[in-house]
Amino acid sequence: MTSRRLPLRRLPKTVWERQEPSWRGARPGLIEGALKRALARPSGNWFVLAASAQIRPGRPFGRMVADVEVVAWRSPDGTVHAAPGACPHLGAPLCRGAVRGDRLVCRWHGLSLGSEGFPGWSPFPVYDDGVLVWVRLDAAGGEEPLAKPVLPERPEAARALAAVETVAARCEPEDVVANRLDPWHGSWFHPYSFVGLRVVEAPEEGVSDSDDRFVVDVSFRVAGRLGVPVRAVFHCPEPRTVVMRIIRGEGAGSVVETHATPLGVDRQGVPRTAVVEATIATSDRPGFGVARRVAPLVRPVMRFAARRLWRDDLAYAERRHTLRSSGRWPS
Ligand code: FES
Ligand SMILES: [Fe+2]
Known part of the structure; x- marks a missing residue:
């Protein structure tokens, strides 16, 4: 009672x-x-990136994780994406980019990036557990990757x-x-x-x-x-x-x-x-x-x-x- x-x-x-x-x-x-x-x-190469609430719709979020520049953004349906934080064209900081629909648009010359990737730029696996957002960085982690964070x-x-x-x-x-x-x-x-x-x-x-x-x-x-x-x-x-x-x-x-x-x-x-x-x-x-x-x-x-x-x-x-x-x- x-x-x-x-x-x-x-x-x-x-x-x-x-x-x-x-x-x-x-x-x-x-x-x-x-x-x-x-x-x-094992961590499966998953790192906590931020609080889920920090990755807000319409605004990219940037952070260095294990010496890797990471950008994350949220599409209108709530899905979180994460990828390298430097634009594959001339290196602009993508955390200063614009979110349009489920895409991230570079401020410098308008390259529109999405989950399909771009030569030299591949999205990272990302996991939103409702409280925290995790990103999987296999090169930095160096372990056997796991499908989900522990x-x-x-x-x-x-x-x-x-x-x-x-x-x-x-x-x-x-x-x-x-x-x-x-x-x-x-x-x-x-x-x-x-x-x-x-x-x-x-x-x-x-x-x-x-x-x-x-x-x-x-x-x-x-x-x-x-x-x-x-x-x-x-x-x-x-x-x-x-x-x-x-x-x-x-x-x-x-x-x-x-x-x-x-x-x-x-x-x-x-x-x-x-x-x-x-x-x-x-x-x-x-x-x-x-x-x-x-x-x-x-x-x-x-x-x-x-x-x-x-x-x-x-x-x-x-x-x-x-x-x-x-x-x-x-x-
Ligand atoms: S640096 Fe991003 S489009 Fe040119
Ligand atoms: Fe303490």
Whole structure:
């Protein structure tokens, strides 16, 4: 039965430096092992390109993905297309082109491009899962291609509210994944959001794929000493995705998918990675139907709540990359 009471609990009073240190549990070898296994999983060369909502009808979208310039556009019937971002005639940026019907028209000399391709210009396979758009780049990925991206299980769309946020970091995708595979930093590094984090289960070397996960009990701090206790599971379905699913407590079934898309290397030779995080919230609480109706208002709030967490987690990932690339990573 659904409780109509507010899910908020009064949290125990905590003093940051008096928490139980978590470093003994957060064994570098264990985290590294989980990361290695994640990186070895197939992606089928699929990369998250953008939020579905970012590829709007009538307007092309451009982004570098794994050093490949990609343009995407949506036809009037909703179909998404993706292709190389440079015009095959004289190289104009197609993200500045015009969408006419289901075709993309180059601004420079009017070349009209479509799914049939053009000499020197072949569209990429693309997949719109309703929340995110994925593009398959076989040359960049170098794996055996898969027909579809490896998609995490999500709550049913009709009962869920999705928000997608993207930020760029100066690191590689594995640094973003490694940060998420260290749940132990939760209440130490993010005390403003997490209280009393306890890792209930962590995967040891040799675990089966289905048991390769972390289980965490934690309270999300809402305001002051009020919070929401949940149990959450973290796992990596593919090498650039970490999924957190709430399995017990308020919002059970909700997921936060963190996708790390390599963009390319900047002028200083530093790799850049886009972190695309999709929060797909669900609840069987009666009030949640209302939240769905006010989705345009709720979305920015869901994003704002995550901003500080983001900043700190990106700093962690960038620091890991700096140490790794200068041979100072503890191993
Ligand atoms: S550069 Fe695109 S048509 Fe000439
Ligand atoms: Fe974090």
